[in-house]
């Protein structure tokens with residue numbers, strides 16, 4: 241199979257790696273690039289564990305061809321902490337929003353895009369924003385609380 | 398498997414064939430790729446025409462590659478925004494295209510249901526003229542996979558926005574796939590319905606119109622008796638699939654109730 245060179249920005253750094261033809265972005269990031277933060281849950285678009293941000297929008301990396309990010313900006317959960325953990329990560333810890341943690345990287349991506357666009361979301365808007373991310377552990381309430389708390393803390397700061 | 402990328406839609410259309418599948422947002426095609434079950438050639442195109450939204454004389458021309466998220470955000474398409482918002486979750490809406498929705502298999506295709514009720518026409522790549530979406534969906538229902546590419550969809554603007562109604566019935570809130578979706582377009586002429594179009598999704602092999610219901614509505618006003626007659630005929634002659642969400646019997650049984658509620662809501666305004 242042909243190998244395709246893919247050059248893109250990952251969490252602010254230029255990266256280049258080869259993708260096999262037809263490889264999805266999730267496998268590409270995990271195996272060729274070495275970023276293990278996006279998770280494989282279903283490979284069908286249903287769970288959202290593989291959610292990454294491409295040019296400011298959440299995408300399902302399992303349903304994206306690797307070479308589609310050529311020249312584009314990709315953000316993953318591993319880029320959130322910058323010297324210290326991101327306020328969303330802090331809030332997830334405080335509110336026990338991660339149990340097994342498998343859904344967490346995807347949840348964080350959906351939450352980040354929400355708060356970047358809408359600094360004061362309502363509870364309903366938070367629920368809508370994470371509606372493409374499944375969590376089999378927490379029952380969602382702690383995750384919703386953590387996202388709302390992050391918004392509140394930011395407003396006060 | 399090979400992935401072929403073409404600059405223009407015309408080139409992509411020429412490359413199509415029985416061994417090829419066109420990929421747009423990929424939310425359905427990539428599932429097959431991941432499962433190792435895709436067609437042996439995947440055709441893509443970065444033609445900018447695919448992502449254009451243009452106002453035309455009596456409506457809009459929407460590129461087949463326009464995503465649900467862009468429909469939601471577009472200020473001239475408020476009648477379609479609630480329909481696009483009903484498709485998948487945020488990530489899916491950032492990827493899923495209008496064109497892909499016309500070919501999405503059961504129970505998907507909620508957006509196509511609305512387009513069908515609105516009387517949309519499709520423009521095929523490399524071919525002149527537009528043909529009714531009705532024809533495309535009927536042919537699709539018969540033959541399975543198409544080896545054509547839709548370039549754009551022409552959507553007439555509803556003359557009165559209140560004439561158009563849409564509901565998606567699902568079990569999981571806020572996001573769940575369709576038990577069914579219903580779209581109705583009931584333009585009025587001095588209070589009487591003229592040119593009724595009533596479309597159902599997840600009630601057959603592809604989104605379809607229910608002519609028995611349309612006939613009952615035609616020439617009437619939306620009074621209680623007319624709504625009751627329409628509701629009674631809703632499941633008439635339909636052969637919906639049984640799946641994990643609902644049985645065929647259940648879908649037929651509740652179709653009338655959901656149609657009645659939608660019509661009552663539209664009548665209240």
Ligand SMILES: Cc1cc2nc3c(=O)[nH]c(=O)nc-3n(C[C@H](O)[C@H](O)[C@H](O)COP(=O)(O)OP(=O)(O)OC[C@H]3O[C@@H](n4cnc5c(N)ncnc54)[C@H](O)[C@@H]3O)c2cc1C
Nearest residue numbers: 285421422423424425426485494496497500501506507547
């Ligand atoms: C988690 C999840 C939830 C979903 N929820 C919904 C939902 O609630 N409602 C709903 O309606 N759908 C839903 N879908 C299905 C799907 O995302 C949508 O139907 C979407 O609009 C398909 O568009 P796409 O661009 O991703 O299609 P693709 O996967 O690119 O293509 C789908 C099919 O359409 C054909 N095709 C695509 N574009 C064209 C074109 N221009 N010309 C000819 N053929 C074309 C392809 O060949 C293929 O057969 C969901 C999918 C997932 C993964």
Ligand code: FES
Nearest residue numbers: 281282283288302
């Ligand atoms: S792995 Fe991508 S949605 Fe589940």
Ligand code: FES
Nearest residue numbers: 339343375376377
């Ligand atoms: S914490 Fe386990 S799936 Fe969400």
